[in-house]
Amino acid sequence: MTPTPDTFGMQRSLRQCLSHMAALLYRQGHVLETVTIPHRGLDRSALRVLDGESREWSTCQRVLESSAAATWNAQQRFVLTGLGRELLFDMFGEGAADCA
Known part of the structure; x- marks a missing residue:
């Protein structure tokens, strides 16, 4: 999906937050x-x-949640949604975080 001018800034911010999150997790x-x-x-x-x-x-967490790229699961744990996973896999490759 090609970002529109309206979504480009949000996707860039999401990608920055996902990258930052990946580095922190590591x-x-x-x-x-x-x-x-x-x-x-x-x-x-x-x-x-x-x-x-x-x-x-904390800013990245808010961006991820407000953009629907992350949420809280039934166990009250912070996880990526389908959108967040799709962007993460686009950035790092499907094999970087294999959900299968």
Whole structure:
């Protein structure tokens, strides 16, 4: 899907947040599957650690949630939605976070 002028800025911001999230997860010893598999996700404790590691994390989390790229699963863990997974796979390749 080609972004329109209206969605280009949001997609760029989403991509920046996804990239930042991937780097933070890696530094904390997580894998991308932590957030790409709907029944896994990050609990609030893990999110506090990410927030402590990066001044930008809380903003990125809000951007991901407000754009519907991330949500809270039934276990109250932070996970990417289909949109978030699609953008992440577009950026890093499907094999980077294989959900199968």
